[in-house]
Structure formats: structure tokens, C-alpha cells
Amino acid sequence: GDSVTQMEGPVTLSEEAFLTINCTYTATGYPSLFWYVQYPGEGLQLLLKATKADDKGSNKGFEATYRKETTSFHLEKGSVQVSDSAVYFCALSAWGAQKLVFGQGTRLTINP
Amino acid sequence: DTEVTQTPKHLVMGMTNKKSLKCEQHMGHRAMYWYKQKAKKPPELMFVYSYEKLSINESVPSRFSPECPNSSLLNLHLHALQPEDSALYLCASSQRLAEYNEQFFGPGTRLTVL
Numbered sequence: 001g002d003s004v005t006q007m008e009g010p011v012t013l014s015e016e017a018f019l020t021i022n023c024t025y026t027a028t029g030y031p032s033l034f035w036y037v038q039y040p041g042e043g044l045q046l047l048l049k050a051t052k053a054d055d056k057g058s059n060k061g062f063e064a065t066y067r068k069e070t071t072s073f074h075l076e077k078g079s080v081q082v083s084d085s086a087v088y089f090c091a092l093s094a095w096g097a098q099k100l101v102f103g104q105g106t107r108l109t110i111n112p
Numbered sequence: 113d114t115e116v117t118q119t120p121k122h123l124v125m126g127m128t129n130k131k132s133l134k135c136e137q138h139m140g141h142r143a144m145y146w147y148k149q150k151a152k153k154p155p156e157l158m159f160v161y162s163y164e165k166l167s168i169n170e171s172v173p174s175r176f177s178p179e180c181p182n183s184s185l186l187n188l189h190l191h192a193l194q195p196e197d198s199a200l201y202l203c204a205s206s207q208r209l210a211e212y213n214e215q216f217f218g219p220g221t222r223l224t225v226l
Binding site for chain 1: 157204209212216
């Protein structure tokens with residue numbers, strides 16, 4: 001079945017550090033890929049998405065590129081801020097499916 | 113209006129109570145979802161409605177009863193819950209049921225069952 005694997009957290013970085021959160025997937029066909037962020041005590045917010053191979057999603061300084069050859073959708077940010085502290089979920093929606101498949105989530109803490 | 117709203121924000125109920133969670137969106141979306149999220153876990157899909165009809169029930173116990181009265185509203189009726197049902201309940205919506213349509217999530221209802 002379809003699945004998403006994220007790097008295990010928690011991840012702790014200093015402010016202005018470079019961030020990478022790895023995400024790989026297994027799916028039939030050509031899924032759409034998403035990154036969601038959940039701040040403490042809140043629901044999930046869509047951070048970025050990509051719907052076909054080689055698409056790059058970007059938002060708020062975060063980027064991720066849909067790599068079909070490596071079945072990956074790694075999240076990157078060049079300089080993190082304390083306000084980026086949250087849980088990040090990678091997710092896919094497979095072709096013809098009616099639901100999102102989530103990774104386990106990666107908790108990110110940024111220290112000043 | 114790009115918001116999904118949920119009420120109440122917090123709910124405490126006994127195992128014999130009947131209560132309802134409400135969700136509303138005014139984005140013209142025709143697919144709506146209920147998720148359950150336990151601490152430090154990803155959301156788990158419970159129900160999906162498409163054009164006000166139940167499309168997916170992920171084998172959820174009958175003590176959870178969804179209802180979609182119109183295209184903007186989604187309810188989750190709760191009865192005879194167990195303490196292990198305590199969780200954050202998230203509502204989401206998307207334009208339609210299609211793999212490229214992102215889902216917009218509400219802030220959730222934090223449910224505690226005593």
C-alpha cells in the first residue's frame with residue numbers, strides 16, 4: 001500500500017541554521033505530495049505542495065522538490081527562525097485515491 | 113474566506129453523555145473530512161463526505177456518527193464514548209475528492225472523555 005516515511009525527530013537547531021527534513025514515499029502511479037505544519041495547540045496548515053515530478057513547491061522560505069527517481073520530497077529552509085518550531089508532516093495523495101497518507105511527523109525545535 | 117471553523121474548542125464529556133462536534137467552511141468546497149489525532153501521532157482519517165454523501169468510513173465504531181446537513185456543515189455526533197477516544201478531532205475540507213486538491217484543516221476540538 002501507499003506509505004510515507006519521514007526522518008525521525010525530534011530535530012533541534014539553532015536560529016539561522018539550514019534545515020532539511022527527509023521524506024520518501026511509496027505509491028502506485030503518480031501521487032501528489034504535500035508538507036503540512038502543525039503549531040502547538042493548532043490544526044494542520046498546508047505549507048507547500050507538488051503535483052507532478054520535478055515540481056518545486058515553496059512557501060515562507062521553505063522548499064521541496066518532487067523527485068520521482070528517488071521517490072522523495074525533502075523539505076528545506078535556508079535559515080530557520082524560532083517561529084518555525086512546530087511538527088512537520090509529509091503526506092501524499094495517490095492517483096485515484098480519496099485520502100491523504102501521512103508520515104509520522106517530525107518535531108522541530110529552533111533555539112535562539 | 114479561507115477558514116475551516118470548528119466548535120467547541122474543548123469538550124469534556126462522560127461516557128454516558130451525548131455531544132456533537134461542528135465544522136463549517138464557506139470556501140465552496142464539496143469534500144469534507146473528519147480526522148482523529150492522538151498526541152505525537154499523525155491524523156487518522158475517520159470519515160469522508162463528497163457532495164454531502166458519505167464516501168469513506170474507515171471502520172469507525174458506531175459511537176461516532178457523522179452528518180453532513182449541507183455543503184458547508186459537517187457534524188460528528190458522539191455517544192457512549194470511551195476514555196481512549198480522548199483526542200484532538202480535526203475537520204478538513206477540499207475543493208473536491210481529487211488527489212491534487214489540498215485539504216484545509218480547522219483548529220480542532222480537544223475532546224476529553226472521563
